[in-house]
Amino acid sequence: MNPVPVKTGKSSVRIGALVPLSRPGWVEAGRHLLAGLDLAVGEVNGAGGICGKPIELIVRDTAADPRKAADAVDELAGMGVAALAGEYHSVVARAAAARADALGLPFLCASAVLDALTEQPADWVARLAPAQSHGWRIYADFLIGAGHRRIAVATQPSVYWASGTRILRDHLASRGGSVVELDTRTLAAEALCEELVEHRATALLLLVGYPEPAASLVRAVRGDPRLAHVLIGAPAGQPEFAEWIALLGSDGAAIPFLRYLPEHLGDFGVRVEASLRERLNEAPSFVAFEGYDTLLVLAELLRRDAAPSADGWSQVTVEGTRGKIAFSRQPGISTWQWAWPPVQVADRDPHVHDRFRVLHVG
Known part of the structure; x- marks a missing residue:
C-alpha cells in the first residue's frame, strides 16, 4: 500500500507515541518508556531537530487495549504524524503494527518482543527489542546452566504467554x-x-499477569517450606521495576528476569542513564533506554527522508545507548529487526534490593 501522506507542518515534525499509561496497562513500564522518548526529543531538538524542524511528540495511552491502540494509529495518521514509536505490551503492539503497516506508516516498536508482531512480513514496521525466541532461549540456557531441568510454568491465556x-x-x-x-x-x-511438590519442580516461571496473580504466587511459594529450594523466575521482566520490590519486599528479590542492557554502559549510556534517573527520580529500567533509542532511530530515519520508503530501515545505522543499532531481516521474524540488543539475566540482590546482580549474559 502507498504510504500515508506526511504532514509535518510549517514548524514541526510530528511523531506519535503509543504508551500504556493507565490500567490494565503496565503503567510503570509506560512511564519509563515515555521518559526515554521525551528525553531524546529534548536532546534532538536542542541539537537542531530534524532538518531544522523540532520534533513534536504526540502521546496516546493504549491502556494495554489492542483496539484502542489500532484506533490511536488511525487518529495519529490522520493528524499527519511522520512515524510512530513505542508500545510495551506485545499483544497491543501487534494491533498497532498491523494497522501501521496497512497504512504505510513507519512504526518502530520499542519494547514488545512477540516474534509474530505481524501476521505477514511487514515493510513499514521495525523492532528495537529482541524477539521473544532470542531472549527466552537465553533464559532457558541460564536455567540449564544453573542446574534446573524440571521446570514448571504458571500460565494464563495469552498469545504472548x-x-x-x-x-x-x-x-x-x-x-x-x-x-x-x-x-x-x-x-x-x-x-x-x-x-x-508433586512434580518435583526445581524452578517456577511466572508467565502470568502482574500484580495478580504473580504477587500471590510469589508469596505462596516463598511461604511454603517444602519449596525453599525452588527458584522463582520471571522472564518477562517484572522485577525490573521498583513497583515490584515495593509490593513484595524481600519476597521479590532473587527472582531472575530478562533485561536488555549490557553488563557495562559506555560513556553515552552512562550520560543518558544519569539524565533518565533525574527525570524519573529513580533508577531507569531498560525500557527507558529503549524509549530513548527508539526516538534516536526515528530522528535519523526522518533526516534521511521526510517520507521514508518501505526499505528505509535498512539504510539506518545509529549509535544508541546500548550499542550500534542497525536493522535487518531475520529468519522467522516478520518485521525489520535490530539483531541483537544486549541480553542479560539478572535479579535483585536479596541484601540490597535496589542493586541488580547479573547472572547470565546472552
Missing part, C-alpha cells in the same frame, strides 16, 4: 529439560504449590 511456554519447552527439551504447565485459571496459589 503461550509463545513463551513453547519456546521454553522446545529449547529445554533439546537440553534434557522438561516443562510442566500449571494453569492459574484452575489452580489457586496453594494448589499450585501442591503441584510443584
Whole structure:
C-alpha cells in the first residue's frame, strides 16, 4: 500500500507515541518508556531537530487495549504524524503494527518482543527489542546452566504467554529439560504449590499477569517450606521495576528476569542513564533506554527522508545507548529487526534490593 501522506507542518515534525499509561496497562513500564522518548526529543531538538524542524511528540495511552491502540494509529495518521514509536505490551503492539503497516506508516516498536508482531512480513514496521525466541532461549540456557531441568510454568491465556511456554519447552527439551504447565485459571496459589511438590519442580516461571496473580504466587511459594529450594523466575521482566520490590519486599528479590542492557554502559549510556534517573527520580529500567533509542532511530530515519520508503530501515545505522543499532531481516521474524540488543539475566540482590546482580549474559 502507498504510504500515508506526511504532514509535518510549517514548524514541526510530528511523531506519535503509543504508551500504556493507565490500567490494565503496565503503567510503570509506560512511564519509563515515555521518559526515554521525551528525553531524546529534548536532546534532538536542542541539537537542531530534524532538518531544522523540532520534533513534536504526540502521546496516546493504549491502556494495554489492542483496539484502542489500532484506533490511536488511525487518529495519529490522520493528524499527519511522520512515524510512530513505542508500545510495551506485545499483544497491543501487534494491533498497532498491523494497522501501521496497512497504512504505510513507519512504526518502530520499542519494547514488545512477540516474534509474530505481524501476521505477514511487514515493510513499514521495525523492532528495537529482541524477539521473544532470542531472549527466552537465553533464559532457558541460564536455567540449564544453573542446574534446573524440571521446570514448571504458571500460565494464563495469552498469545504472548503461550509463545513463551513453547519456546521454553522446545529449547529445554533439546537440553534434557522438561516443562510442566500449571494453569492459574484452575489452580489457586496453594494448589499450585501442591503441584510443584508433586512434580518435583526445581524452578517456577511466572508467565502470568502482574500484580495478580504473580504477587500471590510469589508469596505462596516463598511461604511454603517444602519449596525453599525452588527458584522463582520471571522472564518477562517484572522485577525490573521498583513497583515490584515495593509490593513484595524481600519476597521479590532473587527472582531472575530478562533485561536488555549490557553488563557495562559506555560513556553515552552512562550520560543518558544519569539524565533518565533525574527525570524519573529513580533508577531507569531498560525500557527507558529503549524509549530513548527508539526516538534516536526515528530522528535519523526522518533526516534521511521526510517520507521514508518501505526499505528505509535498512539504510539506518545509529549509535544508541546500548550499542550500534542497525536493522535487518531475520529468519522467522516478520518485521525489520535490530539483531541483537544486549541480553542479560539478572535479579535483585536479596541484601540490597535496589542493586541488580547479573547472572547470565546472552
